[in-house]
Structure formats: structure tokens, C-alpha cells
Amino acid sequence: MIEAVGLTKRYGDKTAVYNLSFQVRPGAVTGFLGPNGSGKSTTMRMILGLDNPTSGQVTIGGYPYRKLPNAARQVGALLDAKAVHGGRTARNHLLSLAQLSGIPARRVDEVLGVVGLQDVASRRSNGFSLGMGQRLGIAAALLGDPQVLLFDEPVNGLDPEGILWVRNLMKMLAAEGRTVFVSSHLMSEMALTADHLIVIGRGQLLSDMSVRDFIAANSAGFARVRTPDTEPQQREKLSSALTEAGGHVLPEQDGALRVTGLPMPRISDIAHETDVRLWELSPHQASLEEAYMRMTQGAVDYRSTDDQKAGLMQPLPPGAQPPVPVPGQGQPGWYAPPPPQEGGQAFAMPDPYGGRQAPNPYMAPGAPGATPPNPYAQPAPAAPQPPAQPPQQAPQAASEAPAAPGTPPAAADPTKPEDVR
Amino acid sequence: MSTPQHPTPPSAAPQWQAGSGPSYPGYTSPIPVVRTHLGHAIASEWTKIRSVRSTIWTLGVFVVLVVGIGLAVAGLVSGSATEVDYGQESPLSFGFFGVLLGMMCVVTLGVLTTASEYGTGMIRTTTTACPSRGRVLAAKSIVFFAVAFTVTFVSVTLVGLMDVAMLDGARQPTGQEWLKATLGVSLYVALLGLLSLLVGSIIRHSAGAITLMIALVLAPLVIALFMVAQALEWLRSGLFSYSIPSQIGVFYSTSLGDSGPSGWDPLWIAVGVTAVAFAGAVALLHRRDV
Numbered sequence: 001m002i003e004a005v006g007l008t009k010r011y012g013d014k015t016a017v018y019n020l021s022f023q024v025r026p027g028a029v030t031g032f033l034g035p036n037g038s039g040k041s042t043t044m045r046m047i048l049g050l051d052n053p054t055s056g057q058v059t060i061g062g063y064p065y066r067k068l069p070n071a072a073r074q075v076g077a078l079l080d081a082k083a084v085h086g087g088r089t090a091r092n093h094l095l096s097l098a099q100l101s102g103i104p105a106r107r108v109d110e111v112l113g114v115v116g117l118q119d120v121a122s123r124r125s126n127g128f129s130l131g132m133g134q135r136l137g138i139a140a141a142l143l144g145d146p147q148v149l150l151f152d153e154p155v156n157g158l159d160p161e162g163i164l165w166v167r168n169l170m171k172m173l174a175a176e177g178r179t180v181f182v183s184s185h186l187m188s189e190m191a192l193t194a195d196h197l198i199v200i201g202r203g204q205l206l207s208d209m210s211v212r213d214f215i216a217a218n219s220a221g222f223a224r225v226r227t228p229d230t231e232p233q234q235r236e237k238l239s240s241a242l243t244e245a246g247g248h249v250l251p252e253q254d255g256a257l258r259v260t261g262l263p264m265p266r267i268s269d270i271a272h273e274t275d276v277r278l279w280e281l282s283p284h285q286a287s288l289e290e291a292y293m294r295m296t297q298g299a300v301d302y303r304s305t306d307d308q309k310a311g312l313m314q315p316l317p318p319g320a321q322p323p324v325p326v327p328g329q330g331q332p333g334w335y336a337p338p339p340p341q342e343g344g345q346a347f348a349m350p351d352p353y354g355g356r357q358a359p360n361p362y363m364a365p366g367a368p369g370a371t372p373p374n375p376y377a378q379p380a381p382a383a384p385q386p387p388a389q390p391p392q393q394a395p396q397a398a399s400e401a402p403a404a405p406g407t408p409p410a411a412a413d414p415t416k417p418e419d420v421r
Numbered sequence: 422m423s424t425p426q427h428p429t430p431p432s433a434a435p436q437w438q439a440g441s442g443p444s445y446p447g448y449t450s451p452i453p454v455v456r457t458h459l460g461h462a463i464a465s466e467w468t469k470i471r472s473v474r475s476t477i478w479t480l481g482v483f484v485v486l487v488v489g490i491g492l493a494v495a496g497l498v499s500g501s502a503t504e505v506d507y508g509q510e511s512p513l514s515f516g517f518f519g520v521l522l523g524m525m526c527v528v529t530l531g532v533l534t535t536a537s538e539y540g541t542g543m544i545r546t547t548t549t550a551c552p553s554r555g556r557v558l559a560a561k562s563i564v565f566f567a568v569a570f571t572v573t574f575v576s577v578t579l580v581g582l583m584d585v586a587m588l589d590g591a592r593q594p595t596g597q598e599w600l601k602a603t604l605g606v607s608l609y610v611a612l613l614g615l616l617s618l619l620v621g622s623i624i625r626h627s628a629g630a631i632t633l634m635i636a637l638v639l640a641p642l643v644i645a646l647f648m649v650a651q652a653l654e655w656l657r658s659g660l661f662s663y664s665i666p667s668q669i670g671v672f673y674s675t676s677l678g679d680s681g682p683s684g685w686d687p688l689w690i691a692v693g694v695t696a697v698a699f700a701g702a703v704a705l706l707h708r709r710d711v
Contacts, residue, residue, distance in 0.1 A: 026447060026448070045545075045710070045711075048548075048549050048552075049548075049549075049552045050545055050548055050549065050710060050711040051710040051711070052708075052710060065552055066552040066553075068552065069456065070454055070455070070456065070457050071549070071550070071551070071552050072549070072550040072551065073450065073452075073454045075549075077549050079545055079546075079549070080542055080545060082541075082542055083541070083542035083543055083544075083545045083546045084541065084542070084543055084546065085469075085473060085537060085538065085541045085543045086541060087473045087474050087475065088469070088472045088473055089472065092468060092469075092472035095468050096465045096466075096468040096469045096472070097465070097546065097547075097550050099461055099464040099465040099468055100457070100461055100462055100464075100465035100547070100550045100551050100557075101457060101461065101550055101551070102455035102456075102457050102461050103452065104452065107452065140546060140550075144450075144452075144550075145450035145451070145452050146450070147447060147448045147449075147450070176448050177447055177448040178448045
């Protein structure tokens with residue numbers, strides 16, 4: 001059981017972690033997520049007593065780490081796989097750690113076997129590959145057979161077999177009743193491994209809930225409905241009927257409808273009542289990755305931008321059209337729109353840019369939806385539009401990339417009509 | 422050094438698990454949990470120091486320098502000197518030159534013992550395994566001091582015996598001279614290495630700490646060499662006689678000038694400086710982030 005209360009760490013005038021409070025419980029794998037530089041490693045280092053918090057405290061089983069009796073027998077940690085002296089053999093490295101904690105020397109060979117390094121045990125660790133180094137770090141964490149385990153990016157550099165092994169190892173350790181705290185930025189990995197998620201951004205807690213709740217709260221589950229392509233009028237009929245019934249209908253580019261706010265049996269009933277045939281009615285759940293990206297959009301410190309090469313471009317010959325950017329690709333805010341009502345707002349970060357201003361003025365022109373409708377960005381084969389719902393024309397292009405950069409997803413967006421949200 | 426502050430001294434693990442919250446399922450390791458102490462840390466540091474190549478290299482070079490130069494000088498002297506040339510000089514004093522050069526190896530090993538842990542990141546693993554940082558530093562100091570003292574003592578004793586045997590024209594050294602040229606020199610060199618170890622822990626950077634230590638050893642002597650102004654004479658003689666080569670010379674009765682330390686004084690100076698450095702290193706260890 002790890003318990004942090006008001007944990008804060010400042011380095012000079014940079015606040016790495018601010019007022020972080022959370023609990024990590026035994027018997028489950030708890031994922032610790034956040035963008036690069038969000039304070040994950042700093043938090044882990046404070047848990048392990050390597051860094052002293054500026055304020056607040058973190059305890060393991062009720063004790064601050066540095067007051068734990070025989071800490072290595074209570075807590076095992078993989079912080080940094082390269083935190084070994086490369087000139088020492090794997091066995092001697094582990095032996096020195098075992099002796100430090102009064103662990104019998106035969107345990108060294110046991111953990112070497114567990115991580116699969118027994119054949120290279122007498123090789124110097126500076127000849128190890130990234131994956132082997134990672135395994136040595138995991139061996140050191142398991143050495144004391146501890147009750148609490150911390151892993152910082154454990155699957156870095158591992159091959160697929162190793163990733164599967166780590167995944168099962170985490171689950172097995174948690175099933176034995178241990179506390180397992182794993183930081184990662186691999187969402188797909190966490191979706192498969194973790195039971196519980198703690199998400200931080202810019203050093204502050206964004207979310208602390210189970211994986212299932214996290215996805216439900218942060219992603220839009222929707223139903224995709226497809227009517228026969230050959231009969232567009234059926235599609236219009238169905239979408240107006242669904243809207244009447246209280247659903248939200250969003251046309252997709254390939255002609256399907258994205259329906260939220262109605263359970264699937266109800267959609268099927270409405271289709272039956274309005275006498276519309278369906279080619280597809282499928283449930284869709286946003287992935288953990290999507291949910292995570294939406295949540296942390298506002299909290300990313302290091303974001304890549306498109307390589308514009310603006311200063312190197314030749315001036316366009318008169319009359320030539322500028323190249324049309326690929327809609328959404330690589331731009332912030334190109335993940336699926338937030339769920340209809342409050343979803344995505346619950347954890348929205350305080351927006352330093354006042355919600356309107358794009359953080360980087362040079363990014364704005366490339367982002368579809370941020371500028372007045374660009375005729376070149378419109379999909380050429382536009383589906384026939386019903387006279388009843390003219391506003392859907394504009395957001396159709398924007399539906400895959402709804403918000404301007406820097407705009408919180410759930411904030412009212414003047415470019416987006418209310419009825420598609 | 423300092424055992425961890427433990428609210429309920431006996432039977433650490435059960436107490437800890439009892440305090441781990443209301444009703445969460447726990448895990449209890451079948452491996453018995455022992456209370457760790459300085460002895461565990463010393464065993465660990467011994468494994469560490471014997472399992473890296475830099476130990477073998479620096480100590481190997483040290484022995485080669487001390488024994489090789491000691492014997493070479495004795496060979497040169499015995500080939501050319503007559504009984505009159507020795508005067509009152511003890512034959513042990515010819516071991517001085519080897520120790521003077523070999524000292525650099527001990528300084529290097531001392532710095533590497535601590536600073537290499539920071540360079541490689543090993544310190545984070547060590548500190549996680551044993552959050553009692555003072556204990557780790559104390560264990561390192563004890564292990565390193567023992568190793569450096571033993572190797573130096575064996576080397577200089579060997580050189581002393583060979584010198585006395587080869588220079589049969591010289592007088593026999595007294596018991597006190599023997600003691601100073603073996604035990605005294607070994608303690609002094611090991612203390613100098615220990616000081617380097619502590620400087621390595623304070624600076625946390627191998628190259629920086631080695632440079633600083635070599636400057637500490639050589640700079641006073643070099644600066645004093647060029648102090649020709651009469652008004653600085655007091656400073657010049659002070660720098661000469663308190664420079665580390667001169668202090669080692671005291672153990673061989675070959676120091677520069679008579680005003681400086683004599684007898685066993687250099688050892689007490691080294692003990693004092695090292696104790697201050699140790700206190701500073703421990704204070705910094707506890708305050709700084711790893």
C-alpha cells in the first residue's frame with residue numbers, strides 16, 4: 001500500500017509535481033500514466049526516498065521509505081535499467097544487493113532464472129542489450145521478494161516475448177496480493193495489464209480510477225449505423241428519426257452514421273419502425289489510448305509539430321494552389337470527439353491559453369476546422385445534404401478533427417453546431 | 422553507520438505488515454526477513470570493490486610503482502654509494518619515491534569507489550536497496566580503507582625489507598623508523614585514499630574529483646616552487662612543509678624544511694581532515710537528492 005498526501009516537488013522554480021495525493025492498493029496492478037515530463041519518474045523517486053519532497057509526504061505501509069526497516073525486503077523497484085555498474089557481472093551485481101539486505105545468496109540464482117539471464121550471469125552488464133538490462137533491473141526488483149513493487153517503464157526495449165512475460169509477471173505478482181505500481185506511456189500495454197489507473201499531467205493528478213471507469217468516463221462509446229449506400233433517402237429518414245428519439249447523429253465520411261445517446265436495441269427498433277434496412281449496426285468503444293490522449297491533450301509539455309519547412313520552401317508560382325494538409329494527422333485534437341455531455345470535461349486541465357487562443361500560431365493554418373472552411377479540404381464526393389439539417393455540412397469535414405488546437409474538447413466551439421455534439 | 426530509525430524495534434516485518442492498513446490482502450515472503458546492519462553493507466561493498474576491474478588495475482599499478490621504484494632506487498644507490506655517502510640516512514627512506522607516485526593510484530581508486538556509482542547510476546539502486554545512506558558510506562569507507570591499508574602495508578614492508586637487505590652498507594633502522602615507514606605510511610596513504618573517496622561522494626563526478634585530489638596533492642608544492650618574493654617566505658615554507666609529498670616524507674625523515682609537521686603529526690592532520698570530510702559527506706548525502 002503506497003499512500004501519497006499532497007506530494008509536491010520543486011526544482012528551482014520548476015514545479016515537477018504539485019499536490020499529488022493518491023493510494024496504490026495491494027492485489028492489483030496500478031498503472032501510472034502521464035506524458036513525458038509529467039512527473040512520473042519524480043514521483044517514483046520520491047516514493048523510494050531518493051528525492052526529498054518539497055512538501056507533502058509519501059508512505060509505504062505507513063512508513064516513509066527511508067524509515068522502513070530493511071526496505072529492500074518490503075519494496076522492490078526498477079527505476080532505470082541502466083542503474084548498474086557496467087563493469088560488474090550480473091551475478092555480482094545482484095549478489096552485492098542481496099548481501100546489502102541480508103538475502104541468502106542462492107536467491108540471486110533464483111531471480112536470474114526467473115528473468116532468464118542465468119546463461120549470461122557471469123558476463124559484465126555493459127555488454128547487455130537494452131532488453132537484457134531491463135531483465136537485470138527486474139531481477140533486482142524481485143530479489144527481496146517484496147510486498148510492494150515499482151516498475152518505471154518495464155517493457156522498454158523488450159522483445160514481444162519479453163513484453164508478454166512482463167505483462168504476466170505483473171498480473172501474477174498482483175494476484176499474490178502484492179502492490180504493483182507500473183509507470184508507462186504505452187497505453188495499449190496498460191489496457192492489457194493494469195486494473196487501476198493513476199494519470200498525471202504537468203505534475204498534477206488528472207484521474208485515479210479503474211481502467212473500465214477511465215475509458216467510460218473519457219471516451220465516447222457510439223454505435224455505427226450503416227444504411228444501404230444505394231438509397232440515401234433511407235439514411236436521412238433514419239437520422240431524423242433517431243434525432244427525434246433523443247439520439248445524436250453524426251454522419252461519417254463514408255456514409256455511415258455515428259450515433260450516441262441511444263442504446264443499440266433502441267436504434268434497431270427505430271430502424272424497424274421507420275422501415276429502414278440496416279447494413280451495419282455495431283458497438284464501438286474508444287480505446288484506452290484514445291481516452292488517455294484526450295485527457296492529457298492539455299497537459300502535454302513536449303509535443304511534436306508538423307515539420308513545415310516553411311523557411312526553405314520555394315515561393316509558389318502564381319496561380320498554383322498550396323498543398324492541402326492531411327486533415328488532422330499529427331495535429332492536437334484529432335482524436336474522436338468527446339462524449340455528448342460532460343465527458344472529457346471532468347478532468348480537463350486548466351487551460352493556460354484561455355480556451356481560445358491556439359498555443360502556436362503557426363500550427364493554426366494546418367489544422368482543419370480552425371480556419372473558415374477551406375474549399376480544398378472538403379471531401380470531393382459530398383453526400384447529398386438534407387434541407388432539414390444544413391449545419392451538418394460544415395462540421396462534416398471537421399468531425400474527425402473537431403477542435404482547434406488548444407481548445408478544450410468539451411468547451412463550446414463556435415465552429416461546431418450544437419446538434420452534432 | 423546509523424541503523425534506520427525504527428518505531429518498534431523487534432520483529433520488523435510482522436509489525437510492518439500489521440500496520441499496513443485495515444484489511445487489504447498482503448503478501449508474506451517465505452524468505453526470512455533479517456534486520457540489516459553495517460555488517461551487511463560491508464559484505465556488499467566488499468563484493469562491489471572486488472568485482473570491478475578498476476580495483477585490480479589501480480592497485481596493480483600501485484604495487485608495481487611502489488615496489489618497482491623502491492627496488493630500482495635501492496639498486497641504483499647500492500651500485501654507486503659507499504658507506505660514507507649514507508651518513509645518518511636510514512635505508513628505508515629510499516622507499517619514498519615509489520609511494521609518492523603510487524599514491525595517485527590509491528587516490529584514483531578512492532574517488533572511483535564512490536563517484537563511479539553516481540556516474541553509472543548504480544547509486545540509485547544502492548540507495549533504494551539501503552535507504553540508510555550513512556551506513557552505505559561508512560561501509561564503503563571501511564572496506565576501502567582496509568583494502569588500501571593492506572595493499573600499501575604489504576608493499577612498503579616488502580620494499581623496506583629489500584632496501585635494508587640490499588643496502589648493507591647503511592646503518593640498521595631503529596624500531597621507531599620501521600614503524601613509521603611501514604605502519605605510518607600505510608595509514609597515511611589509506612587515509613588519503615579515504616579522503617578521495619569522500620571527495621568523490623561530495624563531488625559525485627569521477628574526473629572532477631580525481632582532478633581536485635591531484636591538485637590538492639601537487640598544487641601547494643608547485644605554487645611554492647615559484648614563490649621567489651622574500652615577503653612570501655613564510656607562505657612558501659608553509660606550503661612546502663605542509664604539502665602532501667612533504668608530509669609523506671616526514672615518515673621517511675626526508676621532509677622539506679624543519680618547520681613543518683614532524684613525528685606522527687601528518688597522520689593526525691590527515692585524520693582530522695578526513696573526519697571533517699566524512700561529516701560533510703554524510704550531511705550532504707542526507708540532504709541531497711540522489
